[in-house]
Every structure is written in structure tokens, then in C-alpha cells.
Amino acid sequence: MATLALVISLAALLASSSAQNVMTEEADVHVWSSVSYIFHGEKTPLRGLKATKESLTPLGAHQMLDQGSMFRARYIPDSVDANMTRAPIASLSADAIDNTQISVIASNDIYVSTSALAFLQGLYPPSSHAYADGAGGIRAAGLANHTLVDWPLHGYQYPAMEVLSVLDPNSVWIQGHVACTRYQQSVLHFIDDPTVGKIYKDTLNTYRNMWDKYFTAAFPENLATFEYAYDLYEYAAYQFNHDKDTHHQMLTANTSYSTDLAFLAELAGTQQRDLNGNLSVSGVVPGDMIRAISGRMLAGKVLERMKLNIASKGANNKLNLMFGSFEPFVAFFALSGLVNGNSAGDFQQLPNNGAAMVFELFSVGGNASTYPETHNLWVRFLYRNSSLPDTPFTPYPLFGDGNFPGSMQYVDFASAMQAVAVDGIAGWCNLCESINLFCQALKSNTGGSLDPTLSGSHGTNTSGLNPVVAGAIGAAVTVFVAGALLSGAMVFGGVRYHRPDGKGRTGFLGGFKGARKMASDTDVSYSKSGARHERTSSWELRHGGKKAEEQVTTSGVGAVVQPKNVARSTVSTKGDDDDGFSILEHTPVKPREDV
Numbered sequence: 001m002a003t004l005a006l007v008i009s010l011a012a013l014l015a016s017s018s019a020q021n022v023m024t025e026e027a028d029v030h031v032w033s034s035v036s037y038i039f040h041g042e043k044t045p046l047r048g049l050k051a052t053k054e055s056l057t058p059l060g061a062h063q064m065l066d067q068g069s070m071f072r073a074r075y076i077p078d079s080v081d082a083n084m085t086r087a088p089i090a091s092l093s094a095d096a097i098d099n100t101q102i103s104v105i106a107s108n109d110i111y112v113s114t115s116a117l118a119f120l121q122g123l124y125p126p127s128s129h130a131y132a133d134g135a136g137g138i139r140a141a142g143l144a145n146h147t148l149v150d151w152p153l154h155g156y157q158y159p160a161m162e163v164l165s166v167l168d169p170n171s172v173w174i175q176g177h178v179a180c181t182r183y184q185q186s187v188l189h190f191i192d193d194p195t196v197g198k199i200y201k202d203t204l205n206t207y208r209n210m211w212d213k214y215f216t217a218a219f220p221e222n223l224a225t226f227e228y229a230y231d232l233y234e235y236a237a238y239q240f241n242h243d244k245d246t247h248h249q250m251l252t253a254n255t256s257y258s259t260d261l262a263f264l265a266e267l268a269g270t271q272q273r274d275l276n277g278n279l280s281v282s283g284v285v286p287g288d289m290i291r292a293i294s295g296r297m298l299a300g301k302v303l304e305r306m307k308l309n310i311a312s313k314g315a316n317n318k319l320n321l322m323f324g325s326f327e328p329f330v331a332f333f334a335l336s337g338l339v340n341g342n343s344a345g346d347f348q349q350l351p352n353n354g355a356a357m358v359f360e361l362f363s364v365g366g367n368a369s370t371y372p373e374t375h376n377l378w379v380r381f382l383y384r385n386s387s388l389p390d391t392p393f394t395p396y397p398l399f400g401d402g403n404f405p406g407s408m409q410y411v412d413f414a415s416a417m418q419a420v421a422v423d424g425i426a427g428w429c430n431l432c433e434s435i436n437l438f439c440q441a442l443k444s445n446t447g448g449s450l451d452p453t454l455s456g457s458h459g460t461n462t463s464g465l466n467p468v469v470a471g472a473i474g475a476a477v478t479v480f481v482a483g484a485l486l487s488g489a490m491v492f493g494g495v496r497y498h499r500p501d502g503k504g505r506t507g508f509l510g511g512f513k514g515a516r517k518m519a520s521d522t523d524v525s526y527s528k529s530g531a532r533h534e535r536t537s538s539w540e541l542r543h544g545g546k547k548a549e550e551q552v553t554t555s556g557v558g559a560v561v562q563p564k565n566v567a568r569s570t571v572s573t574k575g576d577d578d579d580g581f582s583i584l585e586h587t588p589v590k591p592r593e594d595v
């Protein structure tokens with residue numbers, strides 16, 4: 001019934017949609033808040049470069065800076081870039097960063113937090129004698145003797161960022177799969193899936209042939225399989241960008257794919273879609289979509305940010321930036337139906353470094369000084385799949401309506417997002433059965449009962465845990481028991497510990513093929529494919545043996561792999577109704593059903 005209601009309201013919207021679509025390009029659109037999740041810039045690969053810790057590369061920093069500049073062009077009222085679609089956010093500070101208007105969260109991986117910084121340097125480049133009113137303005141810059149003090153480095157802008165470690169409860173919003181025990185257990189057995197087994201066999205020869213060409217220096221031969229698809233691709237893409245010989249070799253076609261790199265990219269995408277976007281896999285609770293946990297958490301955070309903007313009538317949370325790995329992209333693409341929609345081809349590929357998904361809260365008509373009523377608020381989803389200059393912010397319809405022009409009413413959006421979101425950190429602890437210490441603290445706080453279906457009926461608070469309490473718990477826990485937690489997590493939770501020397505990245509204990517595959521090499525450590533500690537492999541056969549023709553375009557040294565004619569996937573969600581997890585002020589729906 002709830003589903004039907006959504007369908008009907010979407011249909012009603014559709015009727016007026018063409019008018020809305022035109023209007024969104026006009027000047028009477030007011031964007032009130034933008035919430036984005038941004039993939040970090042190019043980093044050194046997990047494997048292959050000995051004695052380095054995964055770090056942002058200079059190319060990666062440029063990708064982030066470029067993306068930040070594009071956000072500047074879009075949102076900052078006074079910016080000029082004639083070719084970029086603009087959507088200025090009212091009263092967003094123009095030249096001087098006002099940290100009260102912006103919220104930035106990043107995971108504490110070195111290459112993610114530095115990516116965030118590079119992005120922010122593009123968003124607010126150095127600007128001499130620029131002083132934000134929210135930061136005390138010009139008065140704060142003046143001295144008693146009437147000297148005006150500029151910021152150092154010719155007006156460098158200092159962004160405030162929350163950099164969250166896995167010990168911080170709030171980290172689950174941007175990396176919900178990390179330290180999620182049930183997720184780790186789920187991906188542990190993916191190799192046993194017959195669908196996966198078939199891809200493994202079908203691609204084995206191709207991988208082995210490529211091992212000779214590209215991977216001998218970095219991987220033992222037995223790792224050149226679909227099982228390590230992401231790691232292989234990441235290493236290959238890195239070499240493609242940085243190594244002259246590999247660059248040329250990678251462009252040779254010797255499969256049914258146009259290039260070797262295109263093959264690796266496609267298979268990595270297939271694997272990660274299964275690991276993070278196979279919605280039919282459950283953990284503790286049937287239908288809990290455990291593989292997509294990172295997307296479910298992100299959905300909750302996106303909605304929370306918008307609610308904060310609404311609650312403050314547009315004063316706070318104007319620009320909300322989150323930085324992390326690719327898993328939440330893959331998971332959200334599945335949860336929102338993008339991966340099955342009319343533009344499936346755009347969403348079956350992994351995001352390119354610097355890619356951004358963007359949710360904009362806006363209204364049409366009225367004026368920029370009056371915050372609209374909630375029923376006049378709209379949301380649109382945009383995806384910018386790389387940081388390359390000619391990539392537009394492209395709108396796409398969410399939640400399965402192929403004809404929908406990419407905008408939906410906020411109330412419908414909120415309802416659909418809450419249906420896939422996990423409501424709060426306590427809910428995450430439950431679904432994940434995480435042994436993270438903040439989960440233990442939450443449990444004792446609530447007398448041990450943390451029913452996810454009960455965790456959330458509390459109005460606008462989507463966190464389920466008062467953020468102040470969460471922060472206090474996080475801090476206390478971190479100080480006193482970080483060591484105990486870490487060792488516990490390594491034993492039970494599948495958290496890998498990065499040794500400071502960067503060498504001994506220990507594998508999951510008993511995780512994936514830890515023992516089986518690691519014995520062969522002491523220099524290189526092997527995790528599951530994906531990205532570092534939270535990374536895991538994934539399987540999903542969407543192409544059923546059908547080959548996608550691919551084409552590689554390059555711009556500068558940045559590689560963009562662009563498959564064409566990607567077969568449409570048909571993931572069934574029958575029996576996966578997630579009403580049990582929604583926690584809403586809004587009617588629960590099952591948004592992924594085709595309309």
C-alpha cells in the first residue's frame with residue numbers, strides 16, 4: 001500500500017514534471033542546501049608499490065582541486081564559469097570560507113582526508129584579505145594599531161573538517177561497511193555463489209594472460225583472478241597513468257574488450273556491485289540488504305543534513321561535503337535503482353577518482369530571502385562521474401522512475417530515502433552485530449535491547465544517538481580502550497590494522513582467503529579486492545557472459561574507462577521489502593520496485 005502511494009504521488013508529479021524540468025534551469029530556482037559524497041582522488045595502489053602507504057598522488061590532488069573548483073563555479077554566487085551549470089546557494093560566502101555554513105566529514109585514511117583538503121582548496125582558493133563575517137569579519141583581522149592582518153600564504157583559507165576514525169561512531173555514516181561484522185561475514189562466502197563461480201571460470205584465462213603482461217611485479221600469479229578484480233584494476237589504472245610502457249600496452253585489445261584496461265575496469269565494477277550492491281543478500285534480519293550497508297548509512301546522513309538545513313530555515317548546512325571510498329556509491333546506486341534504470345550504463349561502472357554524487361534541496365519561485373514551506377521544497381540528484389572539465393553535473397531520476405526528470409518533492413524523497421536508510425548508529429550496531437566499542441556502550445546504555453525496528457521513531461532526529469552523547473562516548477572509548485578494541489576487532493570483527501611502517505597490513509583473520517592466498521608471498525599482503533581495510537570483493541553477474549564494448553578515453557594522464565552498451569541488469573528485490581527498517585515520519589515505501 002505504501003508502495004502504491006509512492007507510485008501514485010510519483011505519477012502525479014510526472015504530470016507536472018516537464019514544466020518543473022524547464023523551470024529548474026531558470027533563474028527562479030533557489031538552491032538551499034547541497035549534500036555531496038565525493039570519491040577521493042587517485043592514490044597509490046594497495047598493492048604493488050612496496051614500502052609506501054596508500055597516499056594521494058599529485059594527480060589525485062589535482063582531480064580533487066578541479067572538482068572543488070567545479071563546485072565553486074556551481075554554488076558560489078559570485079563565481080564565474082560560463083560553461084558550468086550554476087546553482088548558487090543564497091548567501092554562501094564568496095571568497096572567504098565561512099566554516100559555519102559548510103560541513104565536511106572525511107574518513108581518516110590519509111588519501112581521503114588529504115583529498116578533502118585539496119577539494120576545499122578548489123572550493124575556496126587563497127584570497128587576499130578575504131574575511132568571512134561568520135568568522136568575525138574584518139574586525140577580527142584588524143589590530144589595535146590599525147594594521148589589517150591577512151591570512152598566511154596570501155589569503156589561504158582554512159577549512160574545518162571532521163576526520164573520523166573507525167572508532168568514532170559517526171564514521172559509520174560514510175563507511176558503514178567498515179567494521180560491520182555481518183557485512184564482512186557476508187562477503188566472506190561470495191566465492192561459493194554459483195554465479196560468481198561462473199564469472200571466475202570465464203575470466204580466468206584472460207586474467208592469467210594479463211598477469212604476464214602487467215602484474216608480475218605486484219601480484220603472485222594465483223591472485224590474478226576475478227576474486228581480486230578491484231585490486232588488479234586499481235593497480236593497472238595506476239600503472240596506466242604513471243608508467244609509459246604499461247600505458248601503451250594497456251590500450252591493446254586482446255579480449256573481446258576494446259582494451260585490457262576496459263576489461264579490468266568492467267570486471268572490477270561487476271565484482272564491487274555484487275559485494276556492495278547485491279540487495280538480495282541478507283545478514284541478521286531477512287531483507288536487511290547487508291551488502292549495501294554503506295549506502296543505507298549514507299542515505300540516512302544525506303537526509304539528516306537536509307533536515308538540519310530545513311530546521312534552521314536555510315541558515316546551516318548549506319554545503320555538506322563527505323569524502324570517502326567508492327563503496328557507498330556502488331551501494332547507493334543499487335538502493336536507489338540507478339543501477340537498473342534508463343541510465344544503468346552510467347551506474348554500473350565504478351566512479352572515477354574525484355566523482356561526486358550530489359543531492360540538492362531547492363525551491364522554485366519565491367525569493368532567496370524567504371525559506372519555503374516544506375511542501376514547496378524539491379530535491380534533485382546529480383552525478384558528476386569524474387573531475388574532468390567537460391563532465392557536467394548530470395541529473396538522474398532516483399528510485400526507479402525512468403521517466404522522472406530528476407527532481408522529486410522533498411517529502412517523497414525523504415520518504416523514499418528513509419525506507420532504505422538505517423536509522424541511527426544503534427541501528428547500524430544491530431544490523432552489523434559490530435563489536436565496535438561504541439556499540440557496546442550503546443547497548444549498556446539501553447539495557448541491552450537494541451531492536452532496529454524500534455530504534456527510530458523520534459521525529460527529526462535521525463541519528464538515533466544524540467550526537468553529543470555519541471561524541472562523548474567515542475572520545476572516552478577511544479582514550480581508554482582503543483587498544484583493546486583494536487585487538488578485539490582484529491580477532492572478531494575483520495578490521496585490519498595498518499602497521500606504521502606500511503608493510504605488515506595484516507589480512508583478515510580467517511577472512512576471505514587469508515591463509516590460503518597469503519602464504520605465497522611475504523612482501524605483499526592480500527586483502528579482498530576493494531579498498532584497503534573496509535574493502536571486500538563483490539560479485540554480481542549482470543552481463544551474463546555478454547560482453548560490453550568499451551572504449552577508453554584519456555584526458556591528460558587521467559584515465560576514464562567508458563563502457564558502452566552495457567547490458568541491463570535485472571536484480572530482483574522480491575521479498576526484500578524493507579518496511580521493517582523504516583522509522584519514519586514518512587510513510588515507508590519500497591522504492592526500488594519498477595513503476
Ligand SMILES: *[C@@H]1O[C@H](CO)[C@@H](O)[C@H](O)[C@H]1NC(C)=O
Nearest residue numbers: 080081082083084389390391
Ligand atoms: C566554454 O564553451 C565554449 C563552447 O563550447 C568553448 O569554446 C570554451 O572554450 C569553453 N570555455 C571554458 C572555460 O571551458
Ligand SMILES: *[C@@H]1O[C@H](CO)[C@@H](O)[C@H](O)[C@H]1NC(C)=O
Nearest residue numbers: 142143144145146147148149
Ligand atoms: C602593528 O602591529 C603589528 C604587530 O605587532 C606589526 O607587525 C605592525 O608593523 C604594526 N603596524 C604599524 C603601522 O605599526
Ligand SMILES: *[C@@H]1O[C@H](CO)[C@@H](O)[C@H](O)[C@H]1NC(C)=O
Nearest residue numbers: 209210212213252253254255
Ligand atoms: C593475446 O594475448 C595472448 C597471451 O598474452 C597472446 O598469445 C596473443 O598473441 C594475443 N593476441 C593478440 C591478438 O594480441
Ligand SMILES: *[C@@H]1O[C@H](CO)[C@@H](O)[C@H](O)[C@H]1NC(C)=O
Nearest residue numbers: 365366367368369370371372
Ligand atoms: C520575499 O517574499 C516574501 C514572501 O512572499 C516577502 O514578504 C518579502 O518581502 C520578499 N522579499 C524580497 C526581498 O523580495
Ligand SMILES: *[C@@H]1O[C@H](CO)[C@@H](O)[C@H](O)[C@H]1NC(C)=O
Nearest residue numbers: 193195274278281539540541
Ligand atoms: C546476489 O546474491 C545472491 C545470494 O548470494 C546470489 O544468489 C545472486 O546470484 C547474486 N546476484 C548476482 C546478480 O550476482
Ligand SMILES: *[C@@H]1O[C@H](CO)[C@@H](O)[C@H](O)[C@H]1NC(C)=O
Nearest residue numbers: 346349385392394560561562
Ligand atoms: C561520464 O558522464 C558523461 C556525461 O554524463 C558521459 O558522457 C560519460 O560517458 C561518463 N563517463 C564515464 C566514464 O562514466
